Amino acid sequence: MEKFAFLIHPIEVDDIYRKYKYLKYLSDNTVEKLASLLPPSKVSNICNLKSDYNEGEGWFIGIPLTTKEIMCSKEEKVIAKIIEAGKKAEKLGAKILGLGAHTSVIGDAGITIAENLNIAVTTGNSYTVAAAFEATKEACRLLGTDISENDIAVIGANGSIGKVCAELACRSSKKVILIGRDRNKLEALKKLLEKKYEGVNIYCSTSIAGGISNAGVVFTVTSSLDQIIEPQYIKTGAVVCDVARPRDVSKKVQSLRKDVLVIEGGVIEVPKGVEFNFNFGFPEGLAYACMAETMILALEGRYENFSIGRDIDIEKIDEINRLAEKHGFKLAGLRSFERVIDKNYIESVKNYIKMKKIVMENVERV
Numbered sequence: 001m002e003k004f005a006f007l008i009h010p011i012e013v014d015d016i017y018r019k020y021k022y023l024k025y026l027s028d029n030t031v032e033k034l035a036s037l038l039p040p041s042k043v044s045n046i047c048n049l050k051s052d053y054n055e056g057e058g059w060f061i062g063i064p065l066t067t068k069e070i071m072c073s074k075e076e077k078v079i080a081k082i083i084e085a086g087k088k089a090e091k092l093g094a095k096i097l098g099l100g101a102h103t104s105v106i107g108d109a110g111i112t113i114a115e116n117l118n119i120a121v122t123t124g125n126s127y128t129v130a131a132a133f134e135a136t137k138e139a140c141r142l143l144g145t146d147i148s149e150n151d152i153a154v155i156g157a158n159g160s161i162g163k164v165c166a167e168l169a170c171r172s173s174k175k176v177i178l179i180g181r182d183r184n185k186l187e188a189l190k191k192l193l194e195k196k197y198e199g200v201n202i203y204c205s206t207s208i209a210g211g212i213s214n215a216g217v218v219f220t221v222t223s224s225l226d227q228i229i230e231p232q233y234i235k236t237g238a239v240v241c242d243v244a245r246p247r248d249v250s251k252k253v254q255s256l257r258k259d260v261l262v263i264e265g266g267v268i269e270v271p272k273g274v275e276f277n278f279n280f281g282f283p284e285g286l287a288y289a290c291m292a293e294t295m296i297l298a299l300e301g302r303y304e305n306f307s308i309g310r311d312i313d314i315e316k317i318d319e320i321n322r323l324a325e326k327h328g329f330k331l332a333g334l335r336s337f338e339r340v341i342d343k344n345y346i347e348s349v350k351n352y353i354k355m356k357k358i359v360m361e362n363v364e365r366v
C-alpha cells in the first residue's frame with residue numbers, strides 16, 4: 001500500500017468560520033492570529049485509492065494559516081510550520097508530501113521544505129498546468145474555436161506555474177503575451193522562449209488591462225491576495241482559466257460579462273471510490289490537480305521531488321499526463337465560479353457573444 005499526505009490551509013478567514021461558527025464574534029484579525037498559534041494537525045484519512053496497478057492511502061494535514069498569514073508573516077516562521085506539518089506526515093507513514101495552495105508558493109516553492117524532510121515533496125504544479133491547459137482547450141472547443149487560433153496571455157508569467165504555462169502557450173499559439181510585475185524577469189523569459197519557439201511573437205506587459213485586451217485565451221496564475229481581473233479588461237468571447245487560489249478573476253465578471261467563459265483550472269476526476277473524508281468545496285470524486293499529482297506519484301511509487309522550485313521542466317507536464325491516464329485520473333467537467341458548465345451555459349455564452357458583436361458592429365457604423 002502506497003502512502004502519501006497532502007497539506008491544506010484555510011484560503012480565507014471565512015473557511016475558519018465555516019468550521020468554527022462561534023468565532024464569528026471575534027474580529028478577522030484576532031481569529032487569524034489565534035489560529036496561527038495552533039500546531040499543524042491531521043485533518044482526515046484519505047482511503048480507497050485504487051488504480052488498475054496499485055493501491056494507496058493518505059492524509060490531509062492542515063496548517064492553520066490563511067493565505068494572508070502565509071504571505072504576510074515572516075517567511076522562516078511559515079516554512080518552519082510547513083516542515084513541522086511534513087514531520088507529522090512522515091510519522092503517519094507518508095512517503096510523499098503534496099504542498100497545497102499557498103504552502104507551495106511561499107519561499108523557494110518547496111526546495112527548502114524538501115531539504116528538511118526525509119520524504120519526497122511535490123507542489124503538484126506539473127499536473128495543475130497540464131489540467132488547466134486541457135480544460136482551456138476544451139472550453140475553446142465548446143465555444144467553437146481552437147486554442148491555436150487565439151492570442152494567449154499568461155498573467156503571473158514569472159511564477160512557477162506561469163513560466164511553464166507560458167511555454168505551453170508558445171507550443172500552442174503564434175502570439176503570446178507575458179504579464180507580470182517584474183519587467184526584467186519577463187524580458188528574460190521572453191528571450192528564452194524566443195530561442196526555443198521560433199516564429200512565435202512574444203510580448204511582455206506589466207499592465208493586466210492592456211496585456212489581455214486582445215487575448216482570446218487568458219491563463220491567470222498569480223499569487224495575488226486580491227482579485228486583479230476586472231470585467232472591463234476582458235475581450236468578448238475570451239476563455240479565462242483562473243488557476244489562482246484565492247481567485248484572480250473578480251466575482252463581478254460573473255454577473256457583468258456573460259459574453260466570456262471563465263473556468264476553474266485544474267479540477268480532476270479521481271478513480272471511483274476514493275474517500276477524502278473532508279469537504280474542501282468540491283463534489284464527491286473531484287480533486288484539485290495538485291492533490292491528484294501527489295496521489296498519482298504515490299500510486300506509481302515515484303517517491304521523488306517531482307515538481308519543486310520555480311523552473312518546472314515542460315517534459316514533466318507530458319509525463320504526469322501519461323501517469324494520470326495510466327492510473328485512471330482525468331479532467332473533470334468544466335466549472336465556473338463553483339458551478340458546473342453545462343450545454344445551456346455554453347449556449348447562453350455563445351448567444352451573448354453574438355449579441356455583443358452585433359452591438360459593437362452597430363456602434364462602429366454610427
Ligand SMILES: NC(=O)c1ccc[n+]([C@@H]2O[C@H](COP(=O)([O-])OP(=O)(O)OC[C@H]3O[C@@H](n4cnc5c(N)ncnc54)[C@H](OP(=O)(O)O)[C@@H]3O)[C@@H](O)[C@H]2O)c1
Nearest residue numbers: 156158159160161180181182221222223224244245266288
Ligand atoms: N488550482 C490548483 O490546483 C492550484 C495548484 C497549485 C497552485 N495554485 C495557485 O496558483 C497560483 C500561482 O502559484 P505559483 O506556485 O506559480 O506561485 P509563484 O511561483 O509565487 O508565482 C506567482 C506569480 O504571481 C505574480 N503576481 C503576484 N501578485 C501579482 C499581481 N498583483 N499582479 C500581477 N502578477 C502578480 C508574481 O509576479 P512577479 O514575479 O512578476 O512579481 C509571481 O511571479 C497561486 O494562487 C496558487 O495558490 C493553484
